[in-house]
Amino acid sequence: MLLDASIFSRAITSFDLSSLKKFMVEGGEVIVGRGTSLDGSLLRNLNPKYLSAMNRLEDGSMFSILEKGDIYAKARVAPGATFEELFNSLAKEGYYPALFPLYPKGTVGGFIATNGSGFGSYKFGFVKYKKAVHENGEKGSIVTLVKYDEVIEVSQEEKLSWSSLIIDGTKRYFVPSIYSSLVGGKSISVKELVNEVFRASYRLVKKDYVPICLRTTDPSFFNGFPGELVIGYEINFNSPAKYTVMCGSVKADELEEVFNFLRKNPGVIPFPNLRDYDDLQKQILSKYKRRVKIPKHAEFIRDEYIDATRCVNCSLCLDSCLAYKTTKNAFYSAMGKLNRLVTEETAFE
Numbered sequence: 468m469l470l471d472a473s474i475f476s477r478a479i480t481s482f483d484l485s486s487l488k489k490f491m492v493e494g495g496e497v498i499v500g501r502g503t504s505l506d507g508s509l510l511r512n513l514n515p516k517y518l519s520a521m522n523r524l525e526d527g528s529m530f531s532i533l534e535k536g537d538i539y540a541k542a543r544v545a546p547g548a549t550f551e552e553l554f555n556s557l558a559k560e561g562y563y564p565a566l567f568p569l570y571p572k573g574t575v576g577g578f579i580a581t582n583g584s585g586f587g588s589y590k591f592g593f594v595k596y597k598k599a600v601h602e603n604g605e606k607g608s609i610v611t612l613v614k615y616d617e618v619i620e621v622s623q624e625e626k627l628s629w630s631s632l633i634i635d636g637t638k639r640y641f642v643p644s645i646y647s648s649l650v651g652g653k654s655i656s657v658k659e660l661v662n663e664v665f666r667a668s669y670r671l672v673k674k675d676y677v678p679i680c681l682r683t684t685d686p687s688f689f690n691g692f693p694g695e696l697v698i699g700y701e702i703n704f705n706s707p708a709k710y711t712v713m714c715g716s717v718k719a720d721e722l723e724e725v726f727n728f729l730r731k732n733p734g735v736i737p738f739p740n741l742r743d744y745d746d747l748q749k750q751i752l753s754k755y756k757r758r759v760k761i762p763k764h765a766e767f768i769r770d771e772y773i774d775a776t777r778c779v780n781c782s783l784c785l786d787s788c789l790a791y792k793t794t795k796n797a798f799y800s801a802m803g804k805l806n807r808l809v810t811e812e813t814a815f816e
Contacts, residue, residue, distance in 0.1 A: 469499060469517060469798060470806040472780040473507035474737055475748050477677050477722060478755045480776045480809045488513060490747035500547055500574030501782040502797050502806070504581050505680050506738045507748055519796040520547030520576045524607050529556045533609070538645070539565070540612040546576025546603060547795065553610075554661065562612040563657060565629075566591040566600045568739075569668040569698060569714060572782045575610065579603045582740045584702050584712060586664055589640070590629040592705025593741055600705070617644045618660065621652040632660075633699040633713065634667050667698040668714070672781040676716040679725065680739040686711045688735045693717060693724040712739050719777060723757040762811050775805045 470476035479487070491513040498518045502509070523529060523545050529552060530544040540562055544553060550564070551571035557563065566587035568578050578585075579601045582594045591600045591611075602609045618629070618641040627650060628640040641660065642650050671678040681689065681696075689696055694717030702710040717725050729737060729752060736743065744752060765772045784802055785791045791800035798807075804815060 468513060468515075468807065468810045468812070469497075469502055469509060469803055470780055470810070471502050471504040471507060471509045472678060473505050473510075474677060474679055474722065474725060475507035475510055475751050476780065476806075477719065477776075478726070478751050479510060481755060481758050481760055482751070483760060484811050487747060487750065490745075490750055498546075498576070498580075499797050500577035501549065501572060501785055502780045502802065503570060503573040503782050504577055505678070506581050506740055506742055508581065508742070508745070511745065511747055517796060517798040519794065520574055521545055521607075522547035522795055529553065530610075532560070532612075538614055538643075540614065542610050542612055543604075543607040544575050544610045546574060546579070546608045548575050549573065550575060550578070551665075557612070558658075561616065562614050563661070564601075565611040565613045566594065569664055569700075570671070571665045571668070572785075575601075575608050576603055579608055582742070584700075584710075584739050586632070586661070586700065587630050588700055588702040588706075588712075589631045590704050592702050596705045596707065596741070598705050613643075615643050615645075616657055617654045618642060618657055619644060619647055619650055619652040620655050621650060625650055628703075631701040631703075632664065633701075633711075634663070635697065664698070670697050671714060671716045672779065672783070673716065675719050675777065677719050677722060677725075677779055678714065678716050678781075679737055680712055680714040681735050681737055682710050682712045682739060683735045684708050684710055685734055686713075688732050689713055691728060691732065693721060693728055707741070714739070720757065723755060726752055726755045764811075764813055765808070772808065776809050778802060778805045778809075780806070 493513050495515045497512050497515045500520050530542045533541045568585040584593050600611050621640050627642045627646045630641040696713040696715035699713035788800045797803045
């Protein structure tokens with residue numbers, strides 16, 4: 468089975484998989500992008516057929532503009548395209564997605580399917596709540612774009628803001644330049660700001676650490692988190708409540724402390740979307756103990772197996788993986804094979 472970037476995927480190697488199968492769904496088909504989701508929903512699927520998300524539209528392009536306005540536009544985008552690829556392609560058009568994740572290596576379709584939040588969430592909230600910002604369709608993903616080159620940065624909360632950012636403890640709000648006559652503050656290039664966001668998100672990916680995002684209505688809970696929180700944002704509109712999301716990392720060997728923290732603080736949820744724990748995650752949350760359970764068939768490669776459990780599905784390796792470039796399917800990639808090895812699969816192509 469394939470894993471994702473969630474803490475539940477890192478924890479599953481501590482369990483006998485047979486003890487968790489009753490919480491999973493056997494078979495079926497799953498469309499998978501690059502496996503970078505932090506919500507753990509991929510784990511519910513046991514031995515499905517993994518299908519790749521198309522990374523180009525029928526005409527061979529990555530996106531096509533469907534309609535344009537003075538500020539907003541709609542585009543059809545290949546769901547298997549990463550946000551990094553989409554940003555590079557949109558640059559000449561002067562558009563940005565209205566809402567996008569902090570980490571650029573995830574796919575457009577995956578972000579939509581998991582109802583993500585991120586940069587732009589102060590105004591646009593989640594992908595889908597009362598309003599749908601983006602949608603997946605049969606012929607591609609329909610993405611809301613905004614056209615703005617600059618934003619006004621302010622240090623105090625401003626209801627006209629479209630985005631907020633918290634980086635290394637400093638909170639900032641960003642108002643579209645169309646409101647410059649109504650608010651004071653310095654102008655900043657959106658391109659520069661997006662690059663700053665992406666640089667900060669890459670700091671979550673480092674050896675022997677596990678990335679995590681936490682969502683809560685009470686940011687004071689973050690004070691007890693047993694790890695480093697680097698970057699975050701506020702969710703204000705198109706949401707059932709006002710949330711703060713903070714993302715960071717924790718030492719892989721201290722994952723048990725994270726689960727203890729989550730058990731003691733039910734007001735903190737380790738997902739940047741609106742979902743709550745499913746039955747599988749509740750089982751992992753309640754029973755997790757720090758250990759690596761090595762199946763009998765892998766005893767002869769014990770050290771290599773333990774190394775394989777350190778993969779956090781950052782997907783950076785996919786950029787140079789020949790198997791992935793050829794098949795466009797993470798199942799056949801090096802990352803996918805590590806996932807399959809640590810979930811007790813023995814048959815490899």
